[in-house]
Amino acid sequence: MIRYKTIMKDGTAEQIIDKSRFIGYVKPVETREEAEAFVAQIKNKHKDATHNVPAFIIGDQFQLQWASDDGEPQGTSGAPIVQMLVKEGITNLALVITRYFGGIKLGTGGLVRAYTSTAKLAVRDAGICAVKEMYVMAVKLDYTFHGKLQNLSLKHKAFQIRNTVYEDAVTVELSMDPDQTAEVNALLSDLTGGNAEICWESRELAKVLEE
Numbered sequence: 001m002i003r004y005k006t007i008m009k010d011g012t013a014e015q016i017i018d019k020s021r022f023i024g025y026v027k028p029v030e031t032r033e034e035a036e037a038f039v040a041q042i043k044n045k046h047k048d049a050t051h052n053v054p055a056f057i058i059g060d061q062f063q064l065q066w067a068s069d070d071g072e073p074q075g076t077s078g079a080p081i082v083q084m085l086v087k088e089g090i091t092n093l094a095l096v097i098t099r100y101f102g103g104i105k106l107g108t109g110g111l112v113r114a115y116t117s118t119a120k121l122a123v124r125d126a127g128i129c130a131v132k133e134m135y136v137m138a139v140k141l142d143y144t145f146h147g148k149l150q151n152l153s154l155k156h157k158a159f160q161i162r163n164t165v166y167e168d169a170v171t172v173e174l175s176m177d178p179d180q181t182a183e184v185n186a187l188l189s190d191l192t193g194g195n196a197e198i199c200w201e202s203r204e205l206a207k208v209l210e211e
Contacts, residue, residue, distance in 0.1 A: 001178070002130045004060045006092040008209055011126025017114045019102025024122030026095045029056065032064060035094035042096040050101040053077040053115060056094035057085055060131075072099075076111035081119045090128065095119055127209055134206045135178040136162070138171055138199040145192050146170045152187060159184045171199060175206065 006028055013024040025042050029035045035056035043052045055067035055078050065086070067078030081095060097118050106114055141149070146164075149172065153161050159176040176184050188196045 001133050003133060003205060004091050004131050005089050005128055006131055006207070007090070007123060008127035008129045008207055011122045011124070013118060013121030013125050015118060015121065016102075018104040018106055018110070020104065020106065020114070021100040021102065022114055022118040023098040024095065024118040025098070026093055026119070026122040026126050028092060028126070029058065029094045030092055032056075032058060032066075035066075038094045039096055042098065046098045049098045051077070051097075051099040053081070053097045053099070054095065055081040055085075055119075057082060057091045059091060062086055062091050072111060072115075073108060076108055077115040080112045080116050084116045084119060085123075088123075088128075090123065092131075093123070093126075095122065097122075129207045129209045131205050132208050133178060133203060134175050135181050135201070135203055136173060136175050137181075137201040138173050139188060140169050140171045140197040140199050141188075141192055142195065143170055145196070146172070148191055149188075152191060156187065158187065178203065 007026060009028065011026045015022050023046070027038045029038060035058065039054040039056070046052055051070045051072055053068065053070045053072065058064040065082050067082045069075070069077045069079070077097065081097070085091070085093070097115050150161065153159055158180050159174045162173040162175050165171040174184065
């Protein structure tokens with residue numbers, strides 16, 4: 001089940017609009033402190049910029065939303081970025097759009113388009129992903145079944161192999177959608193003749209890159 005959408009990694013983008021240079025920076029964050037530290041880092045990097053417009057959204061229900069116009073006309077930069085992100089359903093990220101003024105005024109509509117389009121480009125570079133609730137279990141099995149399990153994971157797509165530990169037997173971590181657990185357990189039973197040992201099970205949130 002998809003809980004929310006966010007970004008996979010840090011992203012950047014740059015474009016020139018009517019001689020003004022816009023540089024977008026985005027980072028996945030989970031706390032206000034992380035977001036504020038990222039904003040401070042970018043502002044320090046571009047001390048000489050005309051504007052460094054920050055925005056961040058945190059929480060699976062977009063509980064924390066904050067932005068600043070940083071000297072641009074009110075409502076032309078920070079707020080439209082947040083509105084765009086909420087509309088797209090993207091959270092847990094911080095953005096800074098740096099502007100070096102090129103001498104040509106863009107007007108209210110032009111500023112909104114410039115800032116939101118730069119933000120979209122940076123988010124696209126970071127990679128939009130879904131955060132899903134996943135079921136994870138560690139399975140201990142004989143070495144003779146290991147290669148068959150790897151082939152099964154590639155063929156069947158019902159689960160993914162994450163980590164593998166090689167000892168007296170092989171312990172493999174398998175990740176899957178919660179509604180596929182019964183199917184995967186049946187596959188394991190068929191593969192090993194019922195000799196696979198489940199060491200532990202848990203549920204966690206995981207990022208899955210959107211196609």
